Amino acid sequence: MGNALLQYTTVLVLSIFVGIEIVAKVPSILHTPLMSGSNAIHGVILVGSMLILGEATTPLETILGFLAVILATLNVVGGFVVTDRMLEMFKAKPAPKPTSEESQS
Numbered sequence: 001m002g003n004a005l006l007q008y009t010t011v012l013v014l015s016i017f018v019g020i021e022i023v024a025k026v027p028s029i030l031h032t033p034l035m036s037g038s039n040a041i042h043g044v045i046l047v048g049s050m051l052i053l054g055e056a057t058t059p060l061e062t063i064l065g066f067l068a069v070i071l072a073t074l075n076v077v078g079g080f081v082v083t084d085r086m087l088e089m090f091k092a093k094p095a096p097k098p099t100s101e102e103s104q105s
Contacts, residue, residue: 035082035086038079039079039083045075046072046073046075049065049069052068053065053068
């Protein structure tokens with residue numbers, strides 16, 4: 001048990017370091033597509049958490065499964081909101097309409 005826990009902790013710490021290094025190297029122009037891709041992954045996590053909740057048999061499993069569904073849903077919705085806000089920054093602003101004083105000259 002202790003050896004397996006050490007292995008899981010090692011994998012977790014190494015994956016955190018790799019994730020930080022990968023995300024730090026992404027140019028800012030690619031953050032929007034990267035965010036959309038991570039939203040799709042979180043959608044898969046949401047489906048998985050719903051499947052696990054459906055198989056829950058004890059009250060603790062039900063509570064943890066419900067919590068997983070809620071957190072995954074918040075993650076998906078929040079990710080799409082952030083992506084939408086980022087895409088709004090890249091939209092062209094409409095040209096101002098000429099006023100009546102400008103059209104008379």
